[in-house]
Amino acid sequence: MDAVLARAEQWRAEGEEVALATVVATRRSAPRPLGSKLAVTASGRMFGSVSGGCVEADVAERAKAVLGGAGPEVVSYGIADDEAWSVGLPCGGEIDVFVEPFAGAPPIERGTSYVVVSGDKAGERWHDDTPTRTELRGEVFVEAVAPPPRLVAVGAGDIAEALCALAKPLGWRTVVVDPRAGLATRERVPSADEIVVKWPDELDVDADTALVSLVHEERIDIPALKRGVDGGAFYVGALGSRRAQEKRREHLGDLLDQVRGPVGLDLGGETPSEIALEILAEMLAVQKNRVVALA
Structure with missing residues (x-):
């Protein structure tokens, strides 16, 4: 789950009322990309960012108003001026932020599509169980909610532990795999989300997996490299x-052409x-389509 949504869920579980602000449009040199989120509680706690600090204070006040019954809204922020510098964007960009009450993140499953509709009825239920034909006019912001990337490190050791620790702030799920039960322990890789004692085949x-073999055996x-290539x-x-x-x-023949090695930038x-x-x-560069050629 997105780190901001996870924190919002945590706050709701603690009994807090939470609002969610999402960047739904950007123009020119916007400070944060589409889909960036900020969670705000009625008590004033905040987590996430929609502008890198430029408009968060104003968004937080609007979020509290939404929680107070003002209703969801789309707020536009543009270039800062002398009179409104505290709620402008000095970078010269423009963003639209959708502020809504956070009712909890549903268990979104792979292959399911969701549509968020903004307008006069933003944030309200707009369709019941009765079959109807509806025509929508205007702009629709569609956010694809994908599972987090999964880092699979084959071989429980110092590099695997360091990889898991570095990947956590990126929101990646980390799995360490090693068939050697004496090595695949929580003591050796405490930062791993999951430790699996099995053969890599x-x-x-x-397609959401980044696999790296860290063993010489x-x-x-x-088998680990072959499984990674065959599994896509x-x-x-x-x-x-x-x-x-x-x-x-x-051992791998032409399959080796799809394996990066020596690994890393x-x-x-x-x-x-x-x-x-x-x-x-290197994993991040490949994921973001910044690295094309194999070493």
């Missing part, structure tokens, strides 16, 4: 030298944390 891999390394992972990488990478070709990293940063940076 049994892994569940899909061929019985683990080769958006990123498959392997730790090791160029010589080690070419040796893998004896070349930033000169030497420590486990530095190597993990190189790996995660």
